[in-house]
Amino acid sequence: MNCRLRRPNLPFVVLVFGLACLRAYAVSWFPFGPDGGDVRSFAADPHNPAHLYLGAANGWIYQSQDGGHKWVRLARVSNRDDLVIRHILVDPANPSHLVVGAYAVEDGGGIYLSNDGGATWTEQSEMRGQSVRSLSYAPSDAKILVAGTLAGIFRSGDSGAHWARISPQSSTEIHEVESIAIDPADPNVIYAGTWHLPWKTTDGGKHWGIMKDGVIEDSDVFSILVDPKQPNVVYLSACSGIYKSEDAGGKFTGGVGTNKAQGIPSTARRTRVLMQDPNNLNTVLAGTTEGLYRTFDAGEHWIQATGSDLIVNDVYIDPANSKHVLLATDRSGVLVSDDGGDSFVPSNAGFSARQITAFARDTNHAATVYVGVVNDKDSGGVFVSRTGALSWQHLSAGLDGHDIFSLGQAPDGTILAGTEHGIYRLKDSVWQRVGGGDAKAADASSAPAVGTKAQAVHRAGKKAVTRQPVAKAHGAAVVKDFDGSVYGFATVGEAVFAATSQGLLKSASSGTSWSVVAAVPMAEWRFVASEKMEIVVASLNALKVSADGGATWHEVALPKQKMQITALALDGRGTLWVGDKDGVYSSGDAGASWHALDDPYMRKVNSIYYDASTERMLVTGAGTKAFSVGVATQHVSEIDTGWNLRFVRPIGDYLIGATLFDGIVVQPRMVDSEEIEKH
Numbered sequence: 001m002n003c004r005l006r007r008p009n010l011p012f013v014v015l016v017f018g019l020a021c022l023r024a025y026a027v028s029w030f031p032f033g034p035d036g037g038d039v040r041s042f043a044a045d046p047h048n049p050a051h052l053y054l055g056a057a058n059g060w061i062y063q064s065q066d067g068g069h070k071w072v073r074l075a076r077v078s079n080r081d082d083l084v085i086r087h088i089l090v091d092p093a094n095p096s097h098l099v100v101g102a103y104a105v106e107d108g109g110g111i112y113l114s115n116d117g118g119a120t121w122t123e124q125s126e127m128r129g130q131s132v133r134s135l136s137y138a139p140s141d142a143k144i145l146v147a148g149t150l151a152g153i154f155r156s157g158d159s160g161a162h163w164a165r166i167s168p169q170s171s172t173e174i175h176e177v178e179s180i181a182i183d184p185a186d187p188n189v190i191y192a193g194t195w196h197l198p199w200k201t202t203d204g205g206k207h208w209g210i211m212k213d214g215v216i217e218d219s220d221v222f223s224i225l226v227d228p229k230q231p232n233v234v235y236l237s238a239c240s241g242i243y244k245s246e247d248a249g250g251k252f253t254g255g256v257g258t259n260k261a262q263g264i265p266s267t268a269r270r271t272r273v274l275m276q277d278p279n280n281l282n283t284v285l286a287g288t289t290e291g292l293y294r295t296f297d298a299g300e301h302w303i304q305a306t307g308s309d310l311i312v313n314d315v316y317i318d319p320a321n322s323k324h325v326l327l328a329t330d331r332s333g334v335l336v337s338d339d340g341g342d343s344f345v346p347s348n349a350g351f352s353a354r355q356i357t358a359f360a361r362d363t364n365h366a367a368t369v370y371v372g373v374v375n376d377k378d379s380g381g382v383f384v385s386r387t388g389a390l391s392w393q394h395l396s397a398g399l400d401g402h403d404i405f406s407l408g409q410a411p412d413g414t415i416l417a418g419t420e421h422g423i424y425r426l427k428d429s430v431w432q433r434v435g436g437g438d439a440k441a442a443d444a445s446s447a448p449a450v451g452t453k454a455q456a457v458h459r460a461g462k463k464a465v466t467r468q469p470v471a472k473a474h475g476a477a478v479v480k481d482f483d484g485s486v487y488g489f490a491t492v493g494e495a496v497f498a499a500t501s502q503g504l505l506k507s508a509s510s511g512t513s514w515s516v517v518a519a520v521p522m523a524e525w526r527f528v529a530s531e532k533m534e535i536v537v538a539s540l541n542a543l544k545v546s547a548d549g550g551a552t553w554h555e556v557a558l559p560k561q562k563m564q565i566t567a568l569a570l571d572g573r574g575t576l577w578v579g580d581k582d583g584v585y586s587s588g589d590a591g592a593s594w595h596a597l598d599d600p601y602m603r604k605v606n607s608i609y610y611d612a613s614t615e616r617m618l619v620t621g622a623g624t625k626a627f628s629v630g631v632a633t634q635h636v637s638e639i640d641t642g643w644n645l646r647f648v649r650p651i652g653d654y655l656i657g658a659t660l661f662d663g664i665v666v667q668p669r670m671v672d673s674e675e676i677e678k679h
Contacts, residue, residue: 037353055085148177166205193221287312372404408489418486556591579605
C-alpha cells in the first residue's frame with residue numbers, strides 16, 4: 001500500500017508501507033519512532049541466521065532480514081501493552097512455526113503460537129494466564145518444549161499445542177521458575193532455576209532434586225547453560241554470581257567467593273543471560289544489569305565489554321559469524337557489534353517502544369517538533385524532528401537522564417523541558433538547568449509560607465521529591481534551586497507559566513528564572529493552559545482562572561463533586577474544558593455552569609487540546625479512538641487510530657499521536673499508486 005502525507009509548507013513525502021504490517025495489525029496510523037526502547041528477547045531462523053525476531057516489552061514482535069541492522073514491526077502477540085515477550089522459539093523443522101513465552105507486568109501472560117512466521121498469533125488455552133518466565137525446546141527433539149512460570153514447570157510434547165505440569169503442584173519450592181535448560185542429548189534431563197535455588201530432574205519431571213552444593217542460599221537463578229558438546233558442563237547465573245559445574249550440577253564453583261577475582265563486580269551479579277559462542281564453546285557472554293562481560297577461557301576470567309550503564313536482557317551470537325553479536329537492552333534497544341563484542345553501536349532502525357509524555361511544536365518552523373519520554377534515562381529525554389514527525393534525532397545532552405513530563409516554548413522561541421527534577425532550557429543543542437529568581441515580582445501579593453520538607457508525588461514514577469525553600473524579593477516568592485516536578489507550560493504575552501509540584505511558577509525572562517505566583521495557593525498544580533490573555537491552572541481537584549494574563553485569579557467550581565481532573569484546555573472563544581474518568585465538560589461562563597459532552601466512548605480522558613487551525617478540541621482517553629469536538633457546535637467525530645494514545649496533536653493538515661508504549665504514530669492521507677506516480 002502506498003501512502004502520502006499532504007501538509008502545507010512542509011516537504012512532500014511519499015510513504016510506502018509493507019502489506020505484511022497491515023495484515024498483522026490493521027491500523028490506519030503508522031509508527032514513526034523515535035527508535036529504541038526496551039528489548040527483551042531475540043530468536044533466529046535456524047536455516048537463515050540473518051532472519052531474526054525481536055521481542056519487546058509492549059507485546060510486539062519485530063523481525064529483521066539483514067542480521068538486525070533494520071527492523072520491521074511484525075505483529076502484536078496479544079492486545080495488551082504490558083505483555084513482555086520473554087522468549088521466542090523458532091521450530092527447527094518448520095521455521096514458520098513460532099512459540100512465544102510471555103508475562104504481563106501486572107498479572108498474567110501465557111504461551112502464544114504462530115504458524116505463519118509470526119504474522120498472526122493464537123493463545124494456547126492450557127497456559128492462558130500463566131506468567132511464563134522461561135521457555136526452551138529440547139535440542140534432541142524440538143517437539144518437546146519446557147516452560148517455567150511463576151506457578152511451576154510445564155511440558156509440551158507436540159510443539160506447544162498441549163501442555164501439562166511436570167513440577168509437583170503442592171511444591172513450596174519449585175515455582176517462580178526464571179530459567180530452563182534441557183540436556184542436549186536426553187530430553188528427560190531438565191534444569192530449572194527458581195527465585196530461590198536451581199533444581200534438576202532426570203526422568204522428565206517425575207522426581208526433582210535441588211542443586212545447592214556450592215550455590216549461595218536464596219539465589220535467584222536467571223540463566224542456565226548446558227554445554228552442547230560436554231553436557232556435564234553446566235553454567236548458571238544468579239544474583240549471587242556466575243557458577244559452573246563440571247559434573248552435571250552435582251557441585252558448583254564460582255559465585256560470590258570468586259566472582260570479584262574473575263572480573264565481574266558484585267554490583268553486576270544480576271546476570272540475566274548467559275550465551276555460549278557456538279563456534280568456540282570456551283567463549284561465554286554474560287549480559288548483566290551493569291553491562292556485558294566475556295570469558296574466553298570457559299569462565300576462569302571475565303572481562304567487561306561495555307559500559308556499566310547498560311542493562312542486557314538477551315544476547316545473540318551469529319552462528320555463521322561469531323563476530324556479529326546483538327544485545328537486547330533496556331532503554332537502548334538493540335546494540336550490534338561486528339568485532340565480537342569489542343565495540344557496539346545502536347541498531348534500532350524501525351524499532352520503537354518509547355513512552356511519549358510531552359510534545360512541543362516550534363512556532364517558527366512548521367515541520368519542527370519535539371517529544372519527551374520517560375523511563376529511558378540517558379537513552380531517552382527529548383527527541384526532535386525537523387520532518388513533521390517522520391524522522392527523529394536524539395537531543396538530550398545536559399538532561400542527566402531525567403524523565404520529561406512537559407515541553408513548551410518560551411516567548412523568545414526557546415524550548416523548555418519540565419522534568420521530575422526541575423526546568424531546563426535548550427541552548428545550542430544542549431539543555432541547561434534553570435530555576436533562580438526573576439528580578440521582578442510574579443505578582444503583588446505576599447508569598448505564602450513553604451515548608452522545606454513537604455513532599456510531592458510526581459506523575460510518572462511516583463517518586464518523592466522535596467520542596468525547595470523560597471526567598472522573598474520585591475514582595476514575590478523567588479524560587480531558589482528549584483527541584484520540583486514540572487507538569488506543563490503555558491505562555492501569555494511575554495510571560496511563561498509552569499504548573500509544578502511546588503506551586504504555579506512564572507517567568508518574565510523566557511524561562512531563565514522563575515518566581516512563585518503567590519496569588520495561587522501553594523499546591524501540586526498538574527495542568528496549565530492559556531489562550532490570548534486567559535490562563536487556567538488545575539490540580540487534581542481544583543481550578544483557578546485568570547482573565548488578565550495572571551494579574552488576578554479566581555477559583556472555579558468543578559463540574560461535579562469529588563471530581564479528579566485528568567485533562568485541561570482553553571479554546572479560542574474563552575471556553576474552559578476539563579476531563580476526568582467519566583468524560584469531558586465545558587464551561588463558557590468561567591465555571592458558573594458546565595455542559596457534559598454526550599459521548600459514551602469518551603471515557604478515562606487523558607488529554608484535551610485546542611486546535612486553533614480547525615476550531616476543534618482534540619480529545620484522547622481509554623482505547624484506540626481520538627475525538628474531534630467542534631468548538632462552535634460541540635459535535636463529536638471519532639478518529640480510530642488503532643493505537644492506545646496519550647494525546648494527539650496537529651501538524652499541518654494531519655495529526656500525530658503519542659502512544660502509551662509505541663512511540664509516535666502518524667495519520668496518513670491515503671492515495672492510490674497512480675496519484676503518487678504523478679508526483
